[in-house]
Amino acid sequence: MQNKGLIKVFAILFGLVCIYQLSFTFIANEVESDAEEFASQQISENVENYSDKRDVQEQRYLDSIGNEEIIAGITYNDAKDKELNKGLDLKGGINVILQISVKDILKGLANNSSDPAFNKALNQADEAAKDSQEDYIDLFFEKFNAIPDAKLASPDVFANKTLSDDVNFEMSNEEVESVIRKRVDESITSAFEVLRKRIDKFGVTQPNIQRLGQSGRILVELPGAKDISRVQNLLQSTAQLEFWYVYKGNEFGSFLGQANNVLKDIVGKKEEAKQADTTATGDDEIDELLAEAEDSTDVATGNNPLFDLIQGPGYQGGPILATFSVVDTAQAMEYLNKPQVRSLLSGDMRYAKFVWGVPDEETQTVGLYALKGNRSMEPPLSGSVITDAQQTYDQLGRVAVSMQMDGAGAKKWEEMTGRAFNEQGQIAIVLDNIVYSAPGVTTGPISGGRSEISGDFTVTEGQDLANVLRAGKLPASAEIIQSEIIGPSLGQEAIDSGIMSFLIALAVVLIWMVFYYGKAGFFADIALVVNILFIFGILAGLGAVLTLPGIAGIVLTIGISVDANVLIFERIREELAKGKVQKDAIKDGFNNALSSILDANITTGLTGFILLILGTGPIKGFATTLLIGIATSLFTAIFITRLFIDGYGKNGKSLAFATSATKGLFRNVNIDFLKKRKMAYVLSGIFIVISIGSLFVQGLNQGVDFVGGRTYTVRFDQDVNPTEVEKDLVVAFESAEAKTFGPDNQLKITTKYRVDDEGTEVDNEIQEKLFSTLKPYLPADLGYDEFTAGGDEKEVGIMQSMKVGPTIADDIKNASFWAVLGSLIVVFLYILLRFRKWQFSLGAVAAVFHDVLLTLGVFSLLYKIMPFSMEINQAFIAAILTVIGYSLNDTVVVFDRIREFVNEHATWPLGKTVNSAINSTISRTLNTSLTTLIVLLAIFIFGGESIRGFMFALIVGVIVGTYSSIFIATPVMFDSVTDKAKIEKKKKAEETEEATA
Structure with a gap:
């Protein structure tokens, strides 16, 4: 090996960089342990809500020492920013996918048009979206264009004042589409920025927010978030802030009485109709009618439908019309908005908008307000003018939110407060259709654009509201269509089980390598430990997130790293068996193993890339660690192990690459594998038929990822x-x-x-x-x-x-299907390119199909009786792709040896060549499979319930994959080649006969 000095320097420097990157994690953990100890001393377990109070004390401690130097100029805040991030499953928190309503954006761009064609297209798009994978905007345009003579450039649709600079009456639907698509994308980008600003102010360390394609979906991950309802409200609140003039309660005094009288007739007639129906109906149907009456929202309560719901009158001269019980608000609002009741209002009161105030938590009552609406029902002033907002306290010491407006807003606010002062009226401050306060103006017009929202806020609610207002309102509603919430205690359990599985797997593999290969195994162990250091260092340096599947990926990497060393050591043992001196045997062993190592790792890496591209959340974590592990395993196995072996042998020391117990193991194996292929075909065929039958009859236990x-x-x-x-x-x-x-x-x-x-x-x-x-x-x-x-x-x-949600479940299912199909196509092409014969690709893909079918069959047969979850979800798809990678890894090693033997023994019959190649790899195959299985079993037993099904799929896949590489992939390749040879032989014979004739 050339440039040993350069490789040694690089390895040492890279190791030091990794240690430096990981030092931040150690520092942060140490300081946080001190904070926990401090908090436990301050707050006793006997105190109510001690967990929350400890959290407060911990945070105060960390805030107080955040900028103090810990070591070498590094502060806690520096260390926290650069520590190895832990995912939700290890830290707890919330992971959501928000769907920004494209429908709301379209309605806003069309100024809430009442155009029949526009609304018909929206309704049809709503229905189609339930079963379609297309973006909502595509569905809308498709449905709109299907309506005869419908024009997007109509003044009732998009050719309006809002879009006057971009859309004119002469434009075709296709031209308008491009404008609207651009505007929708801008709105989603705006929503993304609003959410990002809100999250930045939330105080969660290492938050993650990203757009998912062009569908209007936004992924938000907040590791460590504990107050889940607060997070959900923060993310979904549209922050629709409005300022309205408001009617006084006494202006509506007579209206409520008139409304009650009208409702007496309406509800009374319904009750009479029900009684008549009951009389005319058989006794056997009375129960059914009573049930229907209970479900009806028009349930009369005595002779005064509206008055019976009123809990108390409004304050004299105040803006509250009356107070109602919170549970009756829907019924009361339905009464007030009935056409017969609305018709009682005349003049400007026709446009009155009834809204509720903030409920009183103690009495569970809420006040009713009437806002002074207008023909367009738009507020005189909206929250878009807010430039800053802060949580403060009002004159009574209550939590409040003070706001600062821009120039235009300040002018309008002065005008509104001046009018309210002159008319001795009030201005309602309305947030998301709830009146938070409706103060009167007693000192004249308010200049400067400052205003205040007061209400029954906690400090946290006030801070959140200020953050939301400062970040701005969402341009459309945001619904949570997928969420995962993990408690911190479950996260800690996942950490404990993950570390346990990791240490057990590592210990077993280290011991096995020394047992099997002696001192050479010890050198491989050192390289393996260096490999793990590199993986964690790279993860910390990249700012990647470590998840429980990520830990599984690292542990699986141990198996990959061992496989590379096993390949090298087995080839060195072969060279030594040929009588070569140790130095030459080592050199040739490394060189001969290189091709197999590269092919095996590239095929596994290809499936890892597909997982990284198409996977989400924890699956990306698994793919990230797997890919990093493949790269570092190659480096440590090929270079680090070589450095130690060459260094040990340069003084003439002997290295046996075996122990007394394993020296002659698997030597001179001579099994006729091809002779047993028909039996293998029959056996596999039976299992495949059983698997397919079970899949049709019993099916699979699909998780919520796939069905919603x-x-x-x-x-x-x-x-x-x-x-x-x-x-x-x-x-x-x-x-x-x-x-x-x-x-x-x-x-x-x-x-x-x-x-x-x-x-x-x-x-x-x-x-x-x-x-x-x-x-x-x-x-x-x-x-x-x-x-x-x-x-x-x-x-x-x-x-x-x-x-x-069902829509995103369909998307996940489709993405999973394409991930599996894509990996098969990519691998088929790689093997075709690498081996230059389609027969090799056919054998490899046949083996992969065999492995996937059997794994699915096992899950179908056993999911009802196994004591752990065997759901088919995204993690299972990751397992299937890993099985594909592992199966191909095994197959490629065998194929590589077959190709090598074909070149070395050109005169041998193909059958002898294939059998000899398989026999020569049997030690490596069993060794790698055994160590990998030990690793997987360690994670399966100790790695936590959440990944037990995932690990079981990998265990089944490794067993089936080891079998298929020998008994399916190679025989299929062999049979396709020999069949072709027979055809060519027959064709030549026919040509010879024709020439003779």
């Missing part, structure tokens, strides 16, 4: 029976499934209840229903807030939750 729905990992204080719990859940949710997840006191609950509905309200409703259903199995003193809240010390309640 919600899953909750719930921990109880005692063991529970999943069958009993599932029965109760089915009653509550119609469809639900409960399975033990890890220990017997933990269940994974899945439901498709209201899967098509989005919004925080729906999420809260389902969690409340879940809590009430599980209450008999939970501690008696556990409240709803404790059940849903996160916390470092949490031991009971929702530990993890995930939601996937």
Whole structure:
């Protein structure tokens, strides 16, 4: 090996850089441990909400020493910025995909047009979007263009004042489309920037936000976030701030009485009709009618439908018309907006807009306001004029938010406050259709553009509101279509199990290499440890996120690294067996193994790249560590191991590359593998038929990634029976499934209840229903807030939750299909290019199809009886692609040896060549498979419940892949070549006969 000195210097320098990068993580962890100890001394466990209070103390400690030098000029804040990032599954937090409503953007660009063609196209696009993978804007244009004579450049659609600079009446639909696409993209970009600014102010370390293609989807990851409801509100709040003139309560006093009288007739007639129907209907249908009456929103309560809902009058001279119970707000609003009731209003009051105030948490009542609307129902002043907002306190010491307006806003605000002062009226400050305050103006017009929102805020709510207003409002509504929430305590358990599996796998592999290869194995172990240092150093330097599947990728890399060393050592042993001196044997062994190592790692790397490109979240983490591991494994196996071996042997020391127990192992193996191929074909055929049959009859246990729905990992204080719990859940949710997840006191609950509905309200409703259903199995003193809240010390309640909308589930399923298909095509082409014969590609792909089918079959056959989750989800697709890579790795090593033997023994029959090649690789195949299986079993047993199904798929894949590389890939290649040879031989014979004749 040339340039040993250069490689040695590079390895040392690179190792030092990796240690430097990882030092930030060690420093940050050390300081945070000190902060935890400080907090535990300050706050006793007996204090109520001690976990939250400890968090506050920890943060104060970290803030106080954040800029103090720890070592060599490095502060805690520096270390925190550069530490190795931990993913949600290791740290807890929230991962969401937000869908910015393209429909809202289109409606806004069309000024909320009432054009029939425009609204018809929107409605049709809504329906089509449920089952289509196309972007919403494409669906809208497709439906609009299908409507006869419909023009996008109509004044009622996009040829309006808003778009007057870009759209004119003469433009074709195609020309308008390009303008609208650009505007929609600008709006989504604006939404992205608004969300980014909000997140930056949220205080979470190492947040991640990125656009996903052009679909209007935005990925947000907030590791370490604990107050999940706060995060969800922050992300989804549109921050639609408006300033309206507001009517006084006494101006509507007579209206409420008149409305009540009108409603008496409306509701009374409905009740009479129901009674008449009941009388005319058989007794057997009375129960059904009563059920319908209960479901109706028009339920009369006595003789005064509206007055019976009123809890109290408004304040004299104030803007509140009346107060209502929170639970009656929907009913009251329905009454007030009935056409017969609205017709009672005359003059400017016809445009009055009824809205609610902020509910009183203590009395559970809320005030009703009437805003002074206009023909266009647009506010005199909107929140777009806000340039700054800060959380402050009002004159009464309550939490408030002060705002500063721009020049135009300040002028309008002065005009509005002047009018309110002259008319002794009030101005309602409305945020997202809720009146937060409606102050009167007592000192004359307010100049300078300063205003204030006061209400029943906590300090945190005030800060969040100020952040949202300062960042700006979203240009359209944002719905969470996929979310994953992991509690911090579950994250810590994942760290513990991940480290355990890693250390056990590493220890077993290190011991095995020394046992099998002696001192050479020890040198390989040193290279392996250096390899792991490089992987973690590169991850820290790149700012990559370490996830539990990422740890699995690193542990799998141990197997890949061992494989490269095994290939090298086996080739060196062969050269020594030929009688070569040690120096030449080492040189030739490394050179001869290089081709197999490169081919094997490139095929695995190709599947890793496909995972990286098409995968999301944890799958990207797995792919990242796998790809880094492949690169570092190549370097350490080829160069670092060589440095140690050459250094040891340069003084004439002997290196046996074996121990007394393994010296003659797998020597002179002479098995006729090809003779057994027909038996293998029959055996594999039987298993494939069984697998396909099971897939058709029993199917697969598809996770929510693929079908949509919600899953909750719930921990109880005692063991529970999943069958009993599932029965109760089915009653509550119609469809639900409960399975033990890890220990017997933990269940994974899945439901498709209201899967098509989005919004925080729906999420809260389902969690409340879940809590009430599980209450008999939970501690008696556990409240709803404790059940849903996160916390470092949490031991009971929702530990993890995930939601996937049906649209994105279809997208994930399609992406997974293309990932598998793409990997097969890429690998087929690579092998064709590398071996220059299509027969090799055919054999490799046949083996891969065989492995994938059998793995799917095993999952189909066993998912109902195995004691762990065997869902088909994104992690399973990652496992399938890894199986493909591993199977090809094995196959390519065998093919490489066949090609080598064909060149060396040109006179041998092909069958003898193939058998000899397989026999020569059997030691390597079994050694690599055994070490890889040991590694995978360590992760399977100790690596945590969340990746157990993933690991099981890999274990099945390794076993099947090892078998198929010998008994499927090679025989298929052999049979296709020999068949071709027979055809050519027959053709030559026929040509000879013709020539003779």
